[in-house]
Amino acid sequence: MNWQSSPYVPLLLTSTAISVGVAAIVWRRRPAPGALALTLTILAAGSWSLASVFQWASADLEGQHFFFELRFAFTELLVVCFLVFAVQYVGFGERLSRRAILLISVIPIVTLISLWTNVPENAYLQGSSLVSLGTFNALAVRFGPIFWVHTIYDYALIVVSLLVLSQAFIRSPRLYRGQLAATAVAAIVPASGSFMYTSGLNPFPYLDATPFAFTFTGLVLLLGFYRFRMMDIVPAARDTVIQNMDDALLVLDPRFRVVDMNPAAERLFRTGAARAIGEPVEAILPAWTALSTQHPTMEDLREAEIVMPAPENLSGAAAEPRYMELRVTPVAERSGQSGGWMVVLRDITERKRADNALREAKETAEAASKAKGAFLATVSHELRTPLTSVIGFAKINKKRMEDVIVPVIPAGDARAGHAIHQMGENFDIIISEGERLTALINDVLDLSKIESGKMQWHVVNVSVHQIVDQATAATASLFAQKQLALIRRIEPDLPDVPGDHDRLVQVVINLLSNAVKFTTTGSVTCRVRRVDSQVVTSVIDTGIGIAATDLDKVFDEFVQVGDPLTDHPQGTGLGLPICRQIVESHGGRIWVESVPGNGSTFSFSLPLAGSPAALQTAAASAPPEAAHAQAPA
């Protein structure tokens, strides 16, 4: 094989290099639809250019002829791949099966075989010869009928590809229009070069300008990639989203006529796009009339909620209306003029229904809580008034009896003395039971207030020493009655804890009186110590203790553990639950350890650091009025 120097070779090499470079760029974006087909298309163009390089570099007929025939393989590859790319890029990829691609490729393959085998004889090429163009030779060919079949078919494929792209072009926003225009130009320029060569309108004798045009194609595609972000954002994805989204989408022109709608909108309005397009929007969306009355220019309307009549179901029964959220976005043209409106309708019926159910549940719960609070306040008031009489008159009667009656009873009257003694005891029972009822009412009110978050906490830095002092003083008479010793073991230098002083005293009083209640011999110890970042107060008794199975229950409401006949239950059954509520509201913990027969240890911890969040929120959420809880008179 002999070689020659041709002026076209450097140009064709440049075109090859650009094609390879552009193919590499597309290959990097291969997740995009159509990227593989486009890479192959550009590589085919590059190979075509390279084959042309070798053709023009060959000096003899044999060499030129070989490379001339070879390049047709790349021509065929190029047109088929370009069609595949066009279809995939605009989002019709799924409509193009392998079988369809194979079918499209039948004519190119058959014509290529005919070319390379020369069967039927001279059907593709009728002859070729070398023509001298001064310093170098060119190939002159005469084409046979099969060539024209192949050429017309190829042009048809190119035209179909361009039609597919233009379909997308019409429906696309600016960015995609740029992409599609670049693609079309990139295809049309080399196709024109090819047409000049085959049609005989060629200004350059014997020169097929197509591979040269690929230089331009490569540059236009580069523009497409970097200026219009081709293969980064592809129209196919956008179309798929709009076609498949659940929200109904309407596009309106500036005069509010429908220009486009997606399948979700067709379903919502129970109409076809073909019928609705061109109609005023009110025709399919009657609620628009009211909206446009409120917002004549639509400029100030961005979001609205509308109710649409329910779709009729199969049984013909009326379903509930649907609540739709409607969003209007102006579509601005490049000039800044209104290009129309985009209306998105989202079905929010389920959300609304859930919201309503939630609100109703909350209102019911709040009403119930309020009713419970009001009920307790009323009951408390209604019980308190008669209790005041019961306790008050019992006390007065006892006093009158002691002050007035007892002195006048003769000393020797044993029967009267016995009766007086019994009456005194009976008055004491009436008084103490009345006081127990009062305590129960107070406890129920306390518990209800803490549980509903209406307790007013007065959080200050409190000294645990002082709390124990006050609780000890308040329970001193109980200890004296049962002749029990109270042992205090309080660590020196304990830091203050944030908390409600009176409520914490209430906790310690409760624990101390419980300890006294269940202890007959021995002592009660009050121990306070610091454990890590907490102050732990324990009340340790040597009383009857609590069975292991009952330990969990002692902090439950209205539970008094033990045997009611032998364990002398007293109190309301609410003392420990209240202690637990108070301690937990302080961010602390309360617990009990016990060995039946040996005694029990009740302990509670209070955190040292910071003001307990529960108290703060309780204080913040309870307005001063809330605590009155007054009952109607």
Next chain:
Amino acid sequence: MTSILIVDDEPHIRLLIRQTLEELEDDGVELMDAADGESGLQTIREQKPALVFLDVMMPKMSGFDVCAAVKADAEMQSTRIVLLTARGQEADHQRGAQAGADSYLTKPFDPDQLLATARDALHL
């Protein structure tokens, strides 16, 4: 003559307080009562008692309102007022203090304590 007014809509409570304070009559104290806020206020205005035991929750006019009216009036404001609250609620005490009450007792109150309060107020 020194007098004490008892204002409560519950007749038993009025009776209880009256019996509790009965022994003060030996010291020349006159006991009066009223069954609601309005008539209580009228009695205070006309009789100018030295001390009033005033129930909070009453028909027509609450104890808070009576107390506020008394303390706002220059002629009556020297009257000492002890509120009888339904519950030892601090909020009630705050409202009572705002209305100008001198002290309060929580129902059910202890007759001895009520008597001591009265003696203390009247310096007896």
